[in-house]
Amino acid sequence: MQYSAPESGPPAFRAVTTADLEEHTTRAGLAPEQRLRIRAVAAVLGFHTTGYVTDELIDWSDAPDDPIYRLVFPDENMLPAADVTRITDLFRQDAPAERIADTARQVRAGLHADHSPHRGERILPGAYRTDHDRVLVIPSRRPDPEPDDAFWPDLTRWPAGPGRVMAASDVRQLIDHLVAHPEVSGVRLAGADPLALGAPALRRLVEPLLALEQLESVQIDSSALACWPYRLLTDPDADDTLRLFEQVTASGRALTLMAAFSHPRQLCPAPVAGAVDRIRGTGAMVRTRGSLIGSVNDDADAWASLWRTQIRMGMVPYAMTVERLTGTGHRFAVPLARAHDTPASPVSAAPSAGR
Structure with a gap:
């Protein structure tokens, strides 16, 4: 489409x-x-x-x-x-x-005070070793004071606790760390929302990584498809962002956009399908995750519709998460026994730092 x-x-x-x-x-x-x-x-x-x-x-x-x-x-x-x-x-x-x-x-x-999400071993400001072969990077929304770096605001609903972010000027340190640890083959960009950055800032974070022979995959976590799909359709830097995606996949690396969806209604507007098609056209894969949220989507029909529609649109449902019983999570938490019975088919349920 x-x-x-x-x-x-x-x-x-x-x-x-x-x-x-x-x-x-x-x-x-x-x-x-x-x-x-x-x-x-x-x-x-x-x-x-x-x-x-x-x-x-x-x-x-x-x-x-x-x-x-x-x-x-x-x-x-x-x-x-x-x-x-x-x-x-x-x-x-x-x-x-x-x-x-x-x-x-x-x-x-x-x-x-006691409930900040555990992101793994902190190796640099805004960078964490989450797995043996993967590093999580939380980029600053405005790595450099350039007016074209951000077109839309931080869409994180609730604060994720204190923590440092990584500016583009810190990427050299990240490169040095990865060179010293050749077992790391994947980088995940997460935090508030990496796509809240404009394409120039995103490029300054991603492009240097492509010089690493050990790099096999890049993952970008984003709520843009649910909150502002025009970020990848008609925004001033939409085309440049997609050219960056093409550059990553053309280099032989696997690029995944991990899209956050919590309700099937978020998939209905035509711009969502259009944005998904443009992303997939770059060779990137769109995987999806979502939280089981009390009073929002805690019924099997919602999840069946969510997953089936995502599959029809060319996305790959990846994970259902549950709310932490800390911070504000108690307001939306679903007991694990009921969470186990909610999905229409088995999924991987794991604690989430938030939606």
Whole structure:
């Protein structure tokens, strides 16, 4: 399937952030006190999504019970009630912004004190040895202060805890480490979202790796197909990004885009299929992962539809993960006994740092 842009032209990217919460929670029919408490949660956890998600994926007639709404928007049950009340009271008192921010940092620090995801052995700032033959790299969203490096914001729903990121200037150190460890044959780019980088910044991270004879595979974890498929269709650097993908596969390396999907509705818009076709046209493979999320997709029909549709679109379902019982994960966790019975067919279930 070839994607055809509408006659009106490609849509412009629109970020939806905490500044837009009042508008959207009002649209969802929440009472003023509920909206204020959600604002308090967002002060701690942050809130980022795209106009594409709010305009194309959420069924507002069913909000706040709509599964995509639940997936994207904060919920007061994500934090201890006492902490939510504490920050809500500050908003109600029109407390200074710095005081609210300081209180939010204290609450956030408590969440991550003992629950930061274990990424493996830290070998460099933003780089971890996760397996005998693979290194995980968490790239900075803006490795160098160039205006064309980023076209869209960090779409990570909830913070993943403290940690360093890797700038393009650190890649030389990574190369030196890999040369000293020839058993490492794969590099995985993950973190907030590597495709939140523009093509120039992504190229400065990936291209030097191709000089390593030992390198066999590159994996890029991204939520772009679910949150903003135009990143690989009509964005200013979409073509250059795909040329980089072609360069990786032409070098003989296996390139995988690990796409995150949590609900079958995320696969429905035509731009998703168009973006998948363009990625596959470069020789890259699109694998998919998703979390089992209470009140969002914790039923067999949702997963059967998700996987079957992905297969028809040329993607390869790879893993179902479950929520950690730490941080905000308790709000969406599904008991393992029920998780085992949920899928329509056996899958590999493993703990996830988040969706």
